[in-house]
Amino acid sequence: MESMKQRRTIRRYQEKDVTPELLNELMEIACRASTVGNMQTYSVVLTRDAAMKEKLSPAHFNQPMVKKAPVVLTFCVDLNRFSKWCEQRQAIPGYDNLQWFVTGAVDALLVAQTFCVAAEERGLGICYLGTTTYNPNQIIDALQLPKLVFPITTITLGWPDESPEQVDRLPLEAILHQETYHDYSADDIDRLYAYKESLPENLKFIEENKKETLAQVFTDVRYKKADNELFSEVLLETLKKQGFC
Amino acid sequence: MESMKQRRTIRRYQEKDVTPELLNELMEIACRASTVGNMQTYSVVLTRDAAMKEKLSPAHFNQPMVKKAPVVLTFCVDLNRFSKWCEQRQAIPGYDNLQWFVTGAVDALLVAQTFCVAAEERGLGICYLGTTTYNPNQIIDALQLPKLVFPITTITLGWPDESPEQVDRLPLEAILHQETYHDYSADDIDRLYAYKESLPENLKFIEENKKETLAQVFTDVRYKKADNELFSEVLLETLKKQGFC
Numbered sequence: 001m002e003s004m005k006q007r008r009t010i011r012r013y014q015e016k017d018v019t020p021e022l023l024n025e026l027m028e029i030a031c032r033a034s035t036v037g038n039m040q041t042y043s044v045v046l047t048r049d050a051a052m053k054e055k056l057s058p059a060h061f062n063q064p065m066v067k068k069a070p071v072v073l074t075f076c077v078d079l080n081r082f083s084k085w086c087e088q089r090q091a092i093p094g095y096d097n098l099q100w101f102v103t104g105a106v107d108a109l110l111v112a113q114t115f116c117v118a119a120e121e122r123g124l125g126i127c128y129l130g131t132t133t134y135n136p137n138q139i140i141d142a143l144q145l146p147k148l149v150f151p152i153t154t155i156t157l158g159w160p161d162e163s164p165e166q167v168d169r170l171p172l173e174a175i176l177h178q179e180t181y182h183d184y185s186a187d188d189i190d191r192l193y194a195y196k197e198s199l200p201e202n203l204k205f206i207e208e209n210k211k212e213t214l215a216q217v218f219t220d221v222r223y224k225k226a227d228n229e230l231f232s233e234v235l236l237e238t239l240k241k242q243g244f245c
Numbered sequence: 246m247e248s249m250k251q252r253r254t255i256r257r258y259q260e261k262d263v264t265p266e267l268l269n270e271l272m273e274i275a276c277r278a279s280t281v282g283n284m285q286t287y288s289v290v291l292t293r294d295a296a297m298k299e300k301l302s303p304a305h306f307n308q309p310m311v312k313k314a315p316v317v318l319t320f321c322v323d324l325n326r327f328s329k330w331c332e333q334r335q336a337i338p339g340y341d342n343l344q345w346f347v348t349g350a351v352d353a354l355l356v357a358q359t360f361c362v363a364a365e366e367r368g369l370g371i372c373y374l375g376t377t378t379y380n381p382n383q384i385i386d387a388l389q390l391p392k393l394v395f396p397i398t399t400i401t402l403g404w405p406d407e408s409p410e411q412v413d414r415l416p417l418e419a420i421l422h423q424e425t426y427h428d429y430s431a432d433d434i435d436r437l438y439a440y441k442e443s444l445p446e447n448l449k450f451i452e453e454n455k456k457e458t459l460a461q462v463f464t465d466v467r468y469k470k471a472d473n474e475l476f477s478e479v480l481l482e483t484l485k486k487q488g489f490c
Contacts, residue, residue, distance in 0.1 A: 001274065001363060001366055001367075004274050004277060004359065004362070004363055005273075005274055005277060007277050007278075009279055024417060024421075027417055027420070027421055028250075028417055029246065029249050029250055031414050031415075031417070031420060032249060032250060032252050032411075032414070033252075033358065034254055034361075034371075034372075034373040036375045037375075037463065037467060037468065038412055038413070038414075039463070040414065040415055040419075040420065042420065043420055043421075043422060043426065044420055044421050044422065045422045045424070045425065045426055046421060046422065046423055046424070047424060048424070049424050052424050052425075076426075080428070080429075081419065081429055081434075081437075082463075084429050084434055085434050085438055085460055086460040086463065086464055088431060088434050088435070088460075089458035089459070089460035089461065090457060090458055090460075090461065091458060091460035091461040091463065091464040091465070092464055092470065093464055093470075094464065094468070094469065094470020094471070094473045094474065095468075095473065097473050097474055097477040098477040098480055098481055099378065099379070099473050099474075099476040099477040099480055100473060100477075102350070102378050102397075102480065103375060103378065105347070105350060105351075105354075106350075106354060106373075106375070106378075106397070106398055109350075109351060109354035109355065109358070110354065110357075110358045110373075112355075113278065113354070113355045113358040113359060113362075114249065114358060114362060116279075117249070117358075117359060117362050118246060118249055121246055122246075126279075127279075128279040128351075128355075130281045130282075130348060130351070133344065133347050133348065133351075134344070143422075143425050143426055144425040144426050145426050146426065146428055149426060152347075152351070153351055166277075167283055168283070169276050169277070169283075169285065170276075170285055172269060172272055172273055172276070174285075174326065175272070175276060175285065175287065175288055175289055176269075176272055176288075176289050176291060177288060177289065177290045177291065177388075178291055179290070179291065179292060179293070179294050179297050180290065180297075180388050180389040181288065181290055181321075181388055181389050181390050181391065181394060183325070183391055184325075184326055184329050186333060189326075189329055189330050189333050190333070192326075193330055212335060213334035213335055213336055214334070215330055215331040215333075215334035215335075215336035216334065216335065216336040218282065218284070218327075218331065218336065219331055219336040219337055219338055219339065220336070222282055223282065223339070223340075224339065225337065225338070225339020226339070228339045228340065228342050228344050228345060229339065229342055229344075231344040232342040232343040232344040232345075232490070235343055235344055235347065236343055236490075245477075245481075
């Protein structure tokens with residue numbers, strides 16, 4: 001529990017390797033996570049090879065963790081394996097649709113997070129790469145993913161070579177709704193974001209980006225509407241290409 | 246680690262309550278999970294009230310856990326709170342699209358699974374309800390979810406009143422690919438599914454359902470193509486209704 005309470009994302013790693021034995025042990029634990037109908041509609045692609053990291057790097061906007069971490073893991077929705085099994089057993093699969101993309105994504109993400117909790121418990125550090133769904137087509141090419149397989153998230157993994165401060169979170173009141181969703185009043189928003197907005201690192205963030213508010217750093221610099229819409233188009237096209245809609 | 250290795254899904258619970266203090270502690274831990282840009286694009290709706298469980302029950306095809314568990318938690322993608330904050334801070338949000346539905350789903354599922362691992366470590370039992378994305382519109386109505394909020398998974402939670410056997414998993418070789426995705430040959434499929442197909446409970450499953458193969462139980466009884474396609478349509482319509490595409 002303590003490693004879960006104290007967790008930090010780790011972006012810098014020691015040269016030290018993560019042994020195949022440890023990696024397999026953690027992956028076995030991860031596969032104990034809940035899975036729809038015990039179908040295990042996911043696959044994980046392990047990257048250790050420097051040339052493969054080089055290939056993946058642009059898909060993740062060349063974030064340095066990809067090339068520097070000893071291990072990169074790409075967690076994929078996988079309805080290919082299950083469908084192949086069906087076809088080989090006189091059964092007609094029907095998993096080439098949006099519902100099973102989402103169901104497979106749930107499966108894959110429960111495995112990913114179970115892996116991460118177990119890895120952190122062992123002292124390893126991880127970083128999630130949200131870029132995975134921005135450039136899925138590049139990842140599909142690099143990892144040779146067939147139809148009905150789709151990369152949903154990526155983590156970099158290694159022994160920590162930094163010990164960053166733990167970052168802030170919104171108060172629990174902002175997240176947890178009792179019985180029904182209680183929509184936020186203007187006062188609620190002010191109260192719930194007050195602590196985040198008061199933090200020196202966030203004030204610095206506004207100044208560095210020459211913005212008036214912290215929210216503007218998100219909307220005008222980090223996650224812009226035009227980019228989001230472009231990435232949505234790519235995502236939809238790639239879902240079609242992989243046979244999910 | 247031991248509770249992760251030994252985990253089982255629990256569908257029967259004692260009458261004993263889960264205290265608000267314990268629930269909040271576990272939720273605080275869950276919120277330490279990684280989140281895109283520290284935006285926390287999720288909300289959780291807590292159901293304890295019997296009348297609310299009654300309302301949710303049909304959306305989950307009346308699976309008995311919903312009414313019998315002391316606690317039901319619906320994990321939602323939430324871009325409403327963040328967008329409201331942006332609007333109140335002279336920032337124009339652009340999160341009403343498919344990319345942010347998927348990004349929010351990643352966020353919400355990492356929180357859900359962290360919650361479950363922590364809960365199981367404390368001796369609680371959980372069951373995921375995959376029905377959440379089959380009938381999202383009914384859940385949206387019951388929990389009064391506004392635009393840009395979408396239920397992605399549900400768990401039932403309580404103190405275990407059963408101790409089921411641990412179920413099988415595919416060998417790790419089936420899941421983990423080295424460097425690139427290695428597509429499955431006919432021999433691979435036979436080898437990887439052999440253990441699952443040999444299990445007495447699965448042989449019984451074929452007989453009870455009067456099928457020739459285990460795969461046919463999945464395709465003809467449990468997760469049928471026509472149902473999957475209908476649920477995909479509902480999912481897409483509900484994504485549109487909630488403003489994600």
